[in-house]
Amino acid sequence: MxxxxxxxxxxxxxxxxxxxxxxxxxxxxxxxxxxxxxxxxxxxxxxxxxxxxxxxxxxxxxxxxxxxxFIDTHVHAPQLDVIASYGTELLDWLNRYTFPAERAWAEPAVAAAGSARFLDQLLAHGSTAALVFPTVHKGSVDALFSAAEQRGMRLITGKCLMDRHAPDGLRDTAQDAERDTLDLLQRWRGRGRLAYAHTVRFAPTSSEAQLALAGELLAAHPGSYLQTHVAENRAEVQWVRELFPSDRSYLGVYERHGLLGPRSTLAHGIWLDERDRAVLRDTQAVIAHSPTSNLFLGSGLFDWRGRAADGIRLSVASDVGGGVSLSMHKTLAAAYQMAALQGQRLDAFTLLHAATAGNAASLNLGHEIGRxxxxxxxxxxxxxxxxxxxxxxxxxxxASSLHEQLFAWLMLGDExxxxxxxxxxxxxx
The missing domain is CATH 2.30.40.10 (Urease, subunit C, domain 1)
Structure with a gap:
């Protein structure tokens, strides 16, 4: 053609x-x-x-x-059902809204319909590629990969690992996780434009054995990715400190288990100290900035300019359903506003680069997409x-310049x- x-x-x-x-x-x-x-x-x-x-x-x-x-580097497919849910911070929000919505994806028909709806909505908002969280259910990964393959999309996803601190119907075991992951890798890895991501929900929902497994799987399968969350919310950081008292920090849990590297994307990363930032720089792991989610859940203000100056690889993401829209217009507008609250400015070219070529580079896909x-x-x-x-x-x-036009278009436009x-x-x- x-x-x-x-x-x-x-x-x-x-x-x-x-x-x-x-x-x-x-x-x-x-x-x-x-x-x-x-x-x-x-x-x-x-x-x-x-x-x-x-x-x-x-x-x-x-x-x-x-x-x-546009490229979305952190988004949850099942969470369209809970987008714009009222009134809680992260941990309560997960238990009240997110986990019940994700449990429904155990049903193959629900997962198939939800995957199709989610990817169609990504496209309807101008996002043609994404790094996506499914659920703990193996069928949710099959459904997402199948729907993406039908649409020819560049999609990275993989079974969510959760063997503790989650409700019935959303827990696996380290043994189940290994079996399911190997089967999914055999079926989907390298097929079309699809790639596999070992998906640790976040440190509190995985045991030591499962975190060790994730590190082993990542090392054993070159070309696969790792995605998780880190230091999004202060109560979450305190919980991790209680669960892993021997580790220096939340990020240190992942470092100890071999989960940090140039193919690792960690969402949020708001509450990190100087040592954490040095580890991120040295390992070349990526922080996925999710501004609408951080604002909506009241998690905190991410310092984009500061983290860029630290030499940390960054990307930008919608984080639906903590985020309030799949629109990169709204995501980038929120990133600008969050920076402004800290006395910084993100120009339109920097914002647009982040959502396209920058996000592609963060996923090591600059040779394929983003330009x-x-x-x-x-x-x-x-x-x-x-x-x-x-x-x-x-x-x-x-408007008197291309930048002025583009900035107004990003701030006032939408899908x-x-x-x-x-x-x-x-x-x-």
């Missing part, structure tokens, strides 16, 4: 330096208005100003913003700048501006 899409192409290869001016696109920002993007066999073949030969199917999206598909570049997979979205006669339309009409989604060159929305 040969498809050519015309529009205003924008990608951010590297974020601007802190002192960079924003009146003109800084180095690393590729702004190519009125260009043709050519797609052949699922990959970007070329980018050019001249119209392609008649053998190419042409789609004219003139005036629309063509971006790489508009020949050879990469054609995961991309076409966006309207605004709706007619809207506040955003007026704001854009008086209703999405006009087309292509996954591996196939239109899915």
């Amino acid at each position: 040969k498809l050519a899409i015309r529009g205003d192409l924008l990608d951010v290869v590297t974020p601007p330096a802190a002192e960079a001016g924003l009146d003109h696109p800084p180095p690393g920002v590729r702004w190519r208005p009125a260009h043709w993007l050519l797609i052949e066999d699922g990959r970007i073949a070329a980018i050019q100003t001249e119209a392609p030969d008649p053998e190419w199917t042409r789609e004219d999206r003139s005036g629309q913003l063509i971006l790489p598909g 508009l570049e020949p050879g990469l997979m054609a995961d991309l979205c076409a966006w309207r700048w605004s709706e007619p006669d809207s506040v955003l339309a007026h704001r854009l009409s008086i 209703r501006l999405l006009d087309g989604v292509w996954v591996a060159g196939i239109q899915r929305r």
